[in-house]
Amino acid sequence: MSISRRTFSSALAGAVAAPALIGLSTPARAAGKPTSIRIAFSNAGTGGRPMSQGTFAANAALLGDIEKEFAADGIKIEYKYFIGAGPATNENFANGLLDFAFSHGDLPFLVGNSTGLKRKAILSNGRGGDQHFIGPADTTAKSPLDLRGKTLSVQKGTAGQLTLYRVLEKYGITEPDKEFRIISQNTDDRRASLATGNIAGCIDTPFGLEARGVAKRIVSFYDDPLLTSPGTIWVGEAFEAQYPDLVQRIVTALVKRAHWSTLEANRESQYQLWTRSGTNTYLDNKETWGRVKDLRHRINPLLDDYYVGGLQKAIGEMKRHRLLRRDVNLDFIERKYLNHALAELKLETYWPTQDASGKYIRT
């Protein structure tokens, strides 16, 4: 090819410089303050509604807490609700398009960190919850063991994958991919497959599906600390290094909203807020959360032994299921923002703490 090296170099330099010349660039990140703060939720409401539900961070977004916090600074708050769940949050962060995630499950968070994504865990976004293993409406299965050799569905790469494996492990199934055909589907596709009977089982919220007559509960688990694992709220390391004061303000605002969310007087307000996302109906929210007598048991921002133990347990499981190709240590946990917020709000001993196995230390 007779293109000279000088011509080529000039052209390449021109191509790289062109963005600056025509004024296109990513959002400005001035030294003092950013023009915007970009926050992810690893979920979205039914039909792609830009809403989350079921956590204090969702409440903070629904009630505009962060917008109010930074209104006087002129900093724009940009929420992103990813239908592609935790993996989509990783992809967006890997491309420099996120500063915070207000919800991220253990599996995508840890795998992302293991592949070099730099983030710091600053809060837990909640813990506990019910797990329902369900099948098509005409299933005769009494347990997952009755479905061996059949197709199960889960959105791989999400925390739901590990939850499914944990449920199966309760029945002695340690190598689920050998016992079942496990396919990856998002929530909408999975529910469609249940209706047509093309999958034999999955973990999902059963209420709406049962009301439509397309699914049936096979087995349910309620707030089993060994099945669930706390979610994470994180900040990108670069943002945290540049704007630690802004991180503190966000953490404090979130902890304040977490406290509000645990108050019995606000239980009904939350049910109705969460219903807006369409993920669960009001009645389903009431049924799911009605069993939780003390809201602090689920709505808990602490990075305690249970949080750490949950991540360690997840790492072990991921290695065993060959979902983690590299080692990952837990030096990304940063408690100083949480501790400062708890002290400022005088909530140091407000939330119950649990040990790694889920046993309550402080109630």
Added chain:
Amino acid sequence: MKESIHTKSALTAAVLLALSSQAAVAQTASSAADIQSLKQTIEQLRKQVDELRNTSRSTATPEQAEGETQEALDARTPATKADVQGLRADLENYKYDQSRAIERNIPSVVRNTKIGGGVTLRYDLRSPAEQPATSAVGTTPAESRASGFATPQFNLNFAGTLYRDYDEGRNLTYRLAFSNNASASSSTATTDATNVVNASDVYVRYSYQPSTGNPEDPLGTITLGQQVVPFGLDAQALDPEVKAVIGNAGFVSGLNLNKRQVGVAIQGDFNPYVDFSNNYRAPAVTYALGLYNGNGPNRVDNNNHRDLVGRLAYTLPVDYNSWWRQIQVGTSYYLGKPTLGATNGYAASNVTGKSTRTGVDVNWTHLPFSISYEWAYGRDRLLANDALVTSGKNPDGVQRGVGQYINFGYTWGEQFLSSSRQQGKFDDYWPKSYQAFIRFDQWDPNRSGKVINDKVYVTTVGLNVFFAETTKFQVNYLRTRNQLGTSAATAARPSSSNGLQAQFNATF
């Protein structure tokens, strides 16, 4: 409601009890103590009735307790039968409106069908101006032309599912598209070829591998009909909606790879590497094998020979966050046996020719950066009486052409990230993106040592602006240099020319 029934029952019971008690008193004329006792009983019953009344009233219109939220108050406020009936009436009205709209206002199809299409509008400038003597397809000017508008392509397409396999997604689908694009034209370069609407894609496709969306499964399809030939990278980008650069590389038209063909092709991949933490899928091997008539679209075959095309590509199995992500190396081969003479009108002397195309391509797309390089070499047997043979320029009766390009791209924005495209939004949201590129293209139509000074070099600098989900605006600046050697420049073949193309491409 229930409270009201209870209240009435209690009142009735109390009155009956009181009357029966009074009758008993009259009949037995018992002691004053008994009477006093009965009075107390009646008084207690009266109190209970009053309490029930109060309870009934308070349930119908509960009062907000101090510190109670509106939501908590709402939660203990019952709905009346009228409320429920009103809600049901609204629901029935909605259901009626829906069924009426489906019957009267929504078009229907026999089979699952999606209708799409697109328009491409262009304005171009060129220097020196194009002269009337220039005979280019569809653009021959009546007099000197330095600028003008054009609608280089419009299309309308239908696609859908003929058979849906709910178990494993081994579906049978179809696509029918009409276009004025030259790649769909059955005629050779006639003046009005680009103004005639032809069928472009006409095929049915069967997935012989599961296509349930599980990224760990290999993909595989058989496509029967008129389709794009799976050769290289740029030759497969024939339609404006999939092209980053407005014009194809020189070898695509030079080696006659810019036509759809009629035949059958097997395409797929296997052993995909999946990084679930980022929704990234990289099949280790992508393959394609096709058998075609070889004489272009919208025609019956003109001989008894089928053309064969094969392609293999390897993608590095690495995580999404690796710098080596999406490095793909591919190779393609095309073997054709065209009937020589047919297009030149030498029917009496028709002979079976042989054409081969060999291609190698390397692509690296790691947003925001992308680099692609492609090299293609073609070999065509010539008729013995072809001017190139008789003049001694190609004494061995074979014309060989070679072309290559390298393209550097830089992208800003989120258009190409699935996470950004699939965000929950209320509005018609689509991330804006900008893509700048520079491409160096070289085409040598005849490598014979006796045919020199025929190379063409085109450098294209461009910017694509993706400002809506299916709409983009493209600006390309082209600098074309013709290798002249000792030959003099002519109006048809100047030593160099400049062109500016601004194109708006919208699909729906």
